Amino acid sequence: MAKITKLDEIVSLCKRRGFIFQSSEIYGGLASCYDYGPLGVELKNNVKKAWWKSVVQMRDDVVGLDCSILMHPMIWKASGHADKFADLIAECKKCNTRTRVDHLKEKDAPQADEHTEHIAIDEAAAKAQDLSNKLCPNCGVVGQFTEPMPFKLMFETQMGANVDDSMTMHLRPETAQGIFANFRNVLDTTRVTIPFGIAQIGKSFRNEVTTKAFIFRTREFEQAELEFFCEPGTDEKWFDHWKQARFDWYLELGIKKENLHFRVHDSDELAHYAKGCVDVEYKFPFGSGDWQELEGIANRTDYDLRQHQRGMRTLNKWYENDRELTNIELVDEAEDYHKGPLSYFDVEDKKRYIPYVIEPSAGIDRSALAFLVDAYDEEEVRGDTRNVLRFHPALAPVKAAVFPLVKKDGMPEIATNIYNDLKKYFNCFYDQKGAVGRRYRRQDEAGTPFCLTVDGQTKEDNTVTVRERDSMEQTRISADQLLSYMREKLDI
């Protein structure tokens, strides 16, 4: 029986054990921002490590990258974010529901099923004047809207300390564009040949209209993204490949199969550049227990690289327009764009083309939350409730705790030596205080897979007790073999 874990229980555990705290708590908190505590940072780092190992290090066809968060403003013009991450929203005066203006439908055309693109704010502002015939999707009242309000989904900041000539910059709303901007660099310096991918983990920022559910949707968040470049025509094959590879990654790290599934995007839900998109979703315990996105895997086609080729050719216009993005249009695409600066030359086939891109884009924070929720378990042990986080060893913040059974007879000294030896190889924790049973249970709640206990017998035959978290079973292992035994068990 899968226990239904409420989000509140997870939040409470996170606080109690030092996984996650509200940001700026001593000042009353800052909405939608969270800090990772001592155990939380280990967990999150382990999630990132596991992703990096699986996507970069274990593969011969992917290389890593770490781009700056601030990038040239033209990046966002070319990518479309500068225009499309600004929405106009109108509020129904009748029911106070806010709706994106471009999602509003005419009274007489309720079946307007054309996919609604985001519209550049200026254009939309002009068009949006007449809402008198628009229908509120919530209460059905016609034409009772406030003036459209612009929502900027990108964080703005200033670059340059001198206020007068500082430049407005945007914090990146996704890490992907830094990869596209470095496609040429990597190609020229790394001896990669298509098909290959570039991976990156890092912070992104989005002014979401609403945040949600603990660390699930926050305005500052960490992404792990891969842009996998392939020859057009092979994109479907690679899409399927990554779809499977990414799904399996969650399962291998212990997510229960029944809590994970794919959701294929409908064609009217796809971003305009995407040929296909599928989400990996986890059954989170928010409210009624909704499936929520952990990761999106999209076929972005050759859209981004082509857009940046246009962007590169628009640079002078940007200078001429006083470095203002809103006043300029990207120049039209060159006719021979497929031979442009971001094209790829295939030596075997002797042809140039703009590669297609398959993008698995995972949210690290929400993955960490999913691993937490999924690992959380309460079980009855001798009439007591045992709280245990059944983390996969690779994700466990602490791999092994070392205890002397009691604080005398030389046991602390032996245990300390073992601890000092093992901590060179993986994260360990030493504890000699209080009853050993209590120490075991404390480690259960931190998700530590193994506890190593030095007892009276250790002095006689140099063995220690290895107590396993999930089964609570104990095995005696020679202290000499402890390192190799643990490494095998932990797979490190």
Add this chain to the structure above:
RNA sequence: GCGGGCGUAGCUCAGUGGUAGAGCGUCACGUUGCCAACGUGAAUGUCGUGAGUUCAAAUCUCAUCGCCCGCUCCA
């Protein structure tokens, strides 16, 4: 942003105008020899924040911040 609920110790919560509380947890000492044992002792509070009403506010009023649920929104 709207509607509903909530905010008191690290956690869970009691406390409806009159001295700030409990359980669990934490720490110390003793005891104990393998699963939240026991004994003794201890620490820990801007009662979310700010104003107001009152002789007196955790308690009443207003504002504000934050969290949860449901809408809305979510390349």
